[in-house]
Amino acid sequence: MLTFDEKPNLVLAGINLGLDSRKPREISFISHAHTDHLGDHKQIIISKPTYDFYQIRMKGAKAAPIILDYYKPWHLNNYRLSIFPAGHILGSAQIVIEGEETIVYTGDIKMRRGLTSEPIEIVHCDILIMEATFGHPRYRFPSQSELYSMLKTEIENTLAESKIPIVFGYSLGKAQEAIAVLQALGFKVTTEDKINKYLEIYQKYGVAFKPVTNLDQEWGDVLVLPMSDKWRNFVAPIPKKRTIFLSGWGVDPNAKYQFQVDNVLPFSDHCDFNELLQYVEIANPKKVYVLSKFPEFCNRLKQKGIPAQLIPRNS
Ligand SMILES: [Zn+2]
Structure with missing residues (x-):
């Protein structure tokens, strides 16, 4: 279902869709315009503001954009795709892929409401692929x-x-x-x-x-x-x-x-450890893939009886 290499470059095998892949692909979703999520692909699924930033940050990139508004569905083979706010920076998006199972990939997420980004939404899913930048219990941010x-x-x-x-x-x-x-x-x-x-x-x-x-x-x-x-x-x-x-x-x-x-x-545009746990509670998935340099968050999910797999990240 989900394949990845050590970078990691994530690909949803069933539809060959890259998820913030750095490696060039036929088609990739770009969750937001931070450099470690950008790549030059044949086609990109992207929000409007992210595409504005993309054109500045990836000068010369030839990707053909499929620009989606939040919640507006688009179809790839037999799958229904839509994006919804991630709360991280302006235009940041999560993607939900609906086929036999509902799969959500979060990109970077922030639970608390900022002054400049769209408030996060959380949807129920079967499989959750989530970024857990601060996936260690020592990361608890002040209010x-x-x-x-x-x-x-x-x-x-x-x-x-x-x-x-x-x-x-x-x-x-x-x-x-x-x-x-x-x-x-x-x-x-x-x-x-x-x-x-x-x-x-x-x-x-x-x-x-x-x-x-x-x-x-x-x-x-x-x-x-x-x-x-x-x-x-x-x-x-x-x-x-x-x-x-x-x-x-x-x-x-x-x-x-x-x-x-x-x-x-500690002003962050990410979730802290407790907010990551809250996210999973609300999304209530059957399985979680955790992108993190820390194993602790993934281990905590397993302790709570939620099947989880770590996809190691360098940062
Ligand atoms: Zn980011």
Whole structure:
């Protein structure tokens, strides 16, 4: 039914459908536009916003898009396919494949409601193929309101010391969510071109932001920048600053040393361990394939009597 190699490149054998396959395929579903889910295929099943991001991130890719609205069915051989929101970033989607059995592939998922992505839906299925990035019980994220107040305090304290707060986050998804949260907390935000370009696509799909300034204009209270060497080097000469990285890995006590920043706040666009368990409870599948670098979540499902198989991931 499901085949995969060590990368892993997932393929639903019955209909030869790739699931976020990196390897080129005749046809693949692309759940969202983070690079580790993108490939160049003959045909891609994709949401509208994800295709906008795809065209920027996969310049030169020749894939013919089958653009689906959420819940609108499409048929491949004798199977009925439809996509529904994953809550991870704008346009992120899960796919349900209905034949003799109902199969769901989640891609990356977030249970808690963000300010910039469509709220997640969970459907009942027989076979669940799920991403479990934080599939270890040590990953329990603070509540959304706790996280917002942690971020607010962090920024206010930094400004009170006459330092520049610099928030690092992944350029697509995390950065736009961070900007929306910072603006809701009353801060003025300055950012760079790539984040801004993606932000304009968010706006095109109806996500509202207050104006942001660019780095060559007057700076607001906070800089929001991609987490990369280029931008680390850019901020290096700023004498009075505090660098804050937003990532679920912030739960790890050594995260700030690992990422070489002043603080890592566990702001995630993924489920934590308990939220993954909640997801499975609601979907109530007969079998779960778990994509994770950790075996713990898969083992927990087995302890609960749910047949589960780990598909190991590197990250
Ligand atoms: Zn992702």
